[in-house]
Amino acid sequence: MGESSILWLRVAACLYFVGLVDATATILRRRESFFRVAAGLFGIGVMFHVVSLVEQGLAMHHFPASDILESMSLCGLIVAVTFLAIRWRYQDEAASLSVFIFPLVFLMTFMAALRSPISPWSSETARGTWLIVHIVAELLGYVALLFTAIGSVLYLIQERQLKRKVVPSIYRMLPPLGTLDDLILKSLSAGFVFITIGVIIAIVWAFIEHGTRWIGNSSITLSFVTWGIYLALVFFRVSAGWRGRKAAILSLVALAFCAVTWAAHAGLQNRLL
Amino acid sequence: MKLLLTGLSHKTAPVHLREKLAITESSLPRALQELQRLGAAEAVVLSTCNRVELAISTADDMEPGPVLDRFLMEWQGALAQFDGHLYRLESREAIQHIFRVAASLDSMVVGEPQILGQMKAAYAAAKAEGSVGGLLETVLTRAFGAAKRVRSETGIGQMAVSVSYAAVELARRIFGSLSGQKVLIIGSGKMGELAAKHLRRSGANKIFVTNRTFSRAEEMARMFDGRAVEYTAFPAMLHEIDIVIASSGATQYILTRDEMQRVIGQRKNKPMFLIDIAVPRNIDPDVDKIEGVFLYSVDDLAGVVNANLKERGKHAEQAETIIAEEVELMMARLRIEGVAPTIVNLQEQLEEIRAAEVERAIRRTPGMTPEERQRLEAITRSIVNKIAHGPISELRRHASEPEGNHAIEVIRRVFHLQR
Numbered sequence: 001m002g003e004s005s006i007l008w009l010r011v012a013a014c015l016y017f018v019g020l021v022d023a024t025a026t027i028l029r030r031r032e033s034f035f036r037v038a039a040g041l042f043g044i045g046v047m048f049h050v051v052s053l054v055e056q057g058l059a060m061h062h063f064p065a066s067d068i069l070e071s072m073s074l075c076g077l078i079v080a081v082t083f084l085a086i087r088w089r090y091q092d093e094a095a096s097l098s099v100f101i102f103p104l105v106f107l108m109t110f111m112a113a114l115r116s117p118i119s120p121w122s123s124e125t126a127r128g129t130w131l132i133v134h135i136v137a138e139l140l141g142y143v144a145l146l147f148t149a150i151g152s153v154l155y156l157i158q159e160r161q162l163k164r165k166v167v168p169s170i171y172r173m174l175p176p177l178g179t180l181d182d183l184i185l186k187s188l189s190a191g192f193v194f195i196t197i198g199v200i201i202a203i204v205w206a207f208i209e210h211g212t213r214w215i216g217n218s219s220i221t222l223s224f225v226t227w228g229i230y231l232a233l234v235f236f237r238v239s240a241g242w243r244g245r246k247a248a249i250l251s252l253v254a255l256a257f258c259a260v261t262w263a264a265h266a267g268l269q270n271r272l273l
Numbered sequence: 274m275k276l277l278l279t280g281l282s283h284k285t286a287p288v289h290l291r292e293k294l295a296i297t298e299s300s301l302p303r304a305l306q307e308l309q310r311l312g313a314a315e316a317v318v319l320s321t322c323n324r325v326e327l328a329i330s331t332a333d334d335m336e337p338g339p340v341l342d343r344f345l346m347e348w349q350g351a352l353a354q355f356d357g358h359l360y361r362l363e364s365r366e367a368i369q370h371i372f373r374v375a376a377s378l379d380s381m382v383v384g385e386p387q388i389l390g391q392m393k394a395a396y397a398a399a400k401a402e403g404s405v406g407g408l409l410e411t412v413l414t415r416a417f418g419a420a421k422r423v424r425s426e427t428g429i430g431q432m433a434v435s436v437s438y439a440a441v442e443l444a445r446r447i448f449g450s451l452s453g454q455k456v457l458i459i460g461s462g463k464m465g466e467l468a469a470k471h472l473r474r475s476g477a478n479k480i481f482v483t484n485r486t487f488s489r490a491e492e493m494a495r496m497f498d499g500r501a502v503e504y505t506a507f508p509a510m511l512h513e514i515d516i517v518i519a520s521s522g523a524t525q526y527i528l529t530r531d532e533m534q535r536v537i538g539q540r541k542n543k544p545m546f547l548i549d550i551a552v553p554r555n556i557d558p559d560v561d562k563i564e565g566v567f568l569y570s571v572d573d574l575a576g577v578v579n580a581n582l583k584e585r586g587k588h589a590e591q592a593e594t595i596i597a598e599e600v601e602l603m604m605a606r607l608r609i610e611g612v613a614p615t616i617v618n619l620q621e622q623l624e625e626i627r628a629a630e631v632e633r634a635i636r637r638t639p640g641m642t643p644e645e646r647q648r649l650e651a652i653t654r655s656i657v658n659k660i661a662h663g664p665i666s667e668l669r670r671h672a673s674e675p676e677g678n679h680a681i682e683v684i685r686r687v688f689h690l691q692r
Contacts, residue, residue, distance in 0.1 A: 159544075162447065163561070165573045166580045177544055178449035241541025244564050 008052035009113040015045030019102030024193055026099050049077045068215050069112045076108030096239030114207040130205050137198035142258045144191025149255045151184040152248040159244050192234050199227050219264040226257040274408040277337035278367040280326030283381045286358035296320040305402040312340045315409035319395040323381050330408045368412050369600045375416040376423040382578045384429040389420050419599035427588040436574045437468040440548050441475050447546050451476040457514040458482045460521025461489050464550040468518050473497050483507040512539035516546045519555035530559040537565050612672035618690045627657045
């Protein structure tokens, strides 16, 4: 890959990162002004992304989709351009899609931007710390999701009781819907931040350790699927206001995926070697 | 004195029948006068939205039943429509009923405090008309005392027992803290106003009021430091509102399912609490099927309150025990009061016989010294007292017993006591 094309791709990834931060901020509370900045930077990021892919194609004399990383970069670009087109067509009505699109485009571009040159670990301590941060971030993410799932189930029960009009004494101790909703939103957004950090750290770590060998690994694919479900959960909560039954089911599914991913990661390091 | 109570309550008659028998505040004096004219020694009328009751007392030689029948015939015309709904309670049963009503044990929302105030108002109205001042007055004042005892000795008064307060409790269960929640009041019904007052006091400080008559909305908005909204403009702001209190006189639904579906979509399913206190209802009941919308009608709210109260059923049981004690005390007191004339009668009669016999003995025994006279007086008094002691003790003992009337009657006959 050309030196400058990877540089432009990394610039694009940095600009997309602002989108990721905005998406997280949006989950907590939509801040219109910040969204506009993030969307502007996202647009500039798309330009760098295009430049990067064109340069890559010219330098290598082939269409820049010859391997998994190139195609991931291209796919990220297509998603980004499609989002810009949708936003141009529907204006602010489609703004909430950004919660889903920004993190997705960032992660795809970020992975592609790590291709080369990958420097080896500066020290064993740095390597160990990197791994600990990854594990702690993931675990915090899982715990937050556990609270989201518990909150969602309690929300569902409380909602049902309020609909039934008469509340048996056993349910009187349930927190109010508003409190549960707040808990769900906060734990969901905190969990999303932790898991995303965990995933980013894991990608960097894996590139340094194993180059691109890990990309097809099923356990790792599973963790991306888990992150995707988390992203979907966040997206439906923020853009469509999913509460009650749908939110409870989706959060339980996400929790189950987290548990499976966690189990699947046991001994992964050895399998990758 | 004889006591009789008749009436309808939420337990025996639907609202359309209660309405027919209702006696308005303005016609109350006329009703009380009429009852007295027909022969009632005392009369009290209690007319609230949940009950209409007439209580009268008559002299011992007069039956109170026909007095009430004639009154109802003259006042309401066709009585047949109330068949099976009117209850009629005499003496002890009537007293017990009055005590239970005052203690709010017979209320639609058991333990609600308004009924005692309403009964006191009914008593004050009767007092103003001069239609109480005997047995019925004693019963009422004792009933107020018993109700006070129930409130202070049980937890019945500490619960969320009013419909409007139940609305606040529910709002808290939905939103947690009410501060910052936006409330919209549609219409100017009294219940709606009350619910809004409670919500305001509980922290909901953004209140909007709308009404077909804008000046009325402005007037109400001033009461709550709120903002008046044009009636045509309120649907556009619904998605910003968390709690809607509908109590307008509209005869058609002002909020439909389609409309609310749109609103909840705009709110991204953020919960909304709709309170429909209007009759006929203002909000389509189907609205409750929408996820995230909690629609409570006045019946639902009453249901919630009653469920609360069931939880604390032991307080009501305790209250019933207190009422039973108080009724027993009242009955004993009445019986003792009732037997007093008989005792006086007996003592007077025996004294009369004694005095007459002593007089005759003195006349027949010339030369009786004053000392001898005194001794004779003392001996005869002692004999009479000893004879009277038995019957008087029996009268007192039987007076405090529920079946004592028979024994009292026998003693009266044995001694030929006049009524």
